[in-house]
Amino acid sequence: MLKASSHQGRDPYAPELLHFRKGETIYVEGDPAPSWFMVETGVARTCRFHANGHRQLTGFQYPGDVLGYEQETHRDSAEAVTDVTMRRHRMALPASPAAGDRTTDQSLAITALRNALDNANRCIFLFGRRTAPERLAAFILMTAERLGGYDDIELPMCRTDIADYLGLTIHTVSRTLTQMSRERLITIDGAHRCRILDMPGLRSLAGRHED
């Protein structure tokens, strides 16, 4: 399941660098989870599938973000949104045999988990009982912040990803973005690029007057 450019027989605790091409699967829901990943370059997505086939994205992971830190088996699937480079870490099991600096490892894990939890809670907050324009405004602002806070944003994911993340259809996403550009909040330049024109207006729409 794990596509690794691995070298057998190396130090099993040295974090390993892996490459995935756009669209490739990193791991699948239900796979055993002996390791977790931190994005170095590119963007990944995590998702789950409903019984009815509907896909729900649970998050996008940018450089520095962690994914796959779960007990026993993975609770979601992960795929590469763009070409992506990730570092694979061994699970820091409490009862693991002697191996280097476990404490540092655990601290790293705690920080990573805390960030992941914060992101998850932010999502729950952002997308509970909100209109399509509010969700998209929040999404654009969130993405802009992740990418460094510039007004010019490269959206690495396709419309379907955005829709499955925000709990909308691609039609509504498309229509709403068009509407937002009509209202001079943003400009859309192709499918993967947009620019924030009216930051206060966008923040207000997202329900973030302060912060």
Place this chain on the structure above:
Amino acid sequence: MLKASSHQGRDPYAPELLHFRKGETIYVEGDPAPSWFMVETGVARTCRFHANGHRQLTGFQYPGDVLGYEQETHRDSAEAVTDVTMRRHRMALPASPAAGDRTTDQSLAITALRNALDNANRCIFLFGRRTAPERLAAFILMTAERLGGYDDIELPMCRTDIADYLGLTIHTVSRTLTQMSRERLITIDGAHRCRILDMPGLRSLAGRHED
């Protein structure tokens, strides 16, 4: 902000037992977060408020669940749904001074965070682009599992809590529950008690044919 029945001058690392009465505030968004909590008895809820005043619950915490494990300041508020007993733990800072078994403490934190993250992801999954009946079916099943897997469930929270958690209005929650009892999926016995009549039907409605 922290209402503690604390004894000054005790071992600062001994987890402390706190009591909160139904409706009492445990901590508030923005408070400094020098400690985190684990529920012993009762139920708590975490929530955030939108600029427009709308409340979004981010989770319910049952015995064994953790809350407030955040960096620097709390990212959400926490309140007691019922009378609740919690154990307060010190943050295990990587650079904290010598104090007992830090490693065990960190392992505990990792387990707690992992569970919290799993719950958060489950919520994102359950409530993305789903109808009111689907959300409520999922909610009832989730609550039943949390309470031990019995068919007879005591819902400790009020309708407003359920609505703010699922991103619905109390009207829709009420109407939908009534409808579900008309369809013989559940019975409603007062505001805080329900019984699952048709488990397969409920699982199917929640989109969980297997698992």
Place this chain on the structure above:
DNA sequence: CGCACTCTTGAGGGAGCTCAACATTTGTGG
């Protein structure tokens, strides 16, 4: 008993989904 609070129920309207078609971009082979 009366007040406050929570929950339930109904009628009407609007946001977003469905169905359908078209436009644009990307990829592939001649």
Place this chain on the structure above:
DNA sequence: CCACAAATGTTGAGCTCCCTCAAGAGTGCG
């Protein structure tokens, strides 16, 4: 390089689900 196909994105019309507004019923407490 162009022709064509496939994938992705945009736009419109109609309908459904859930929110809004409004009122009534049940419950707990002084």
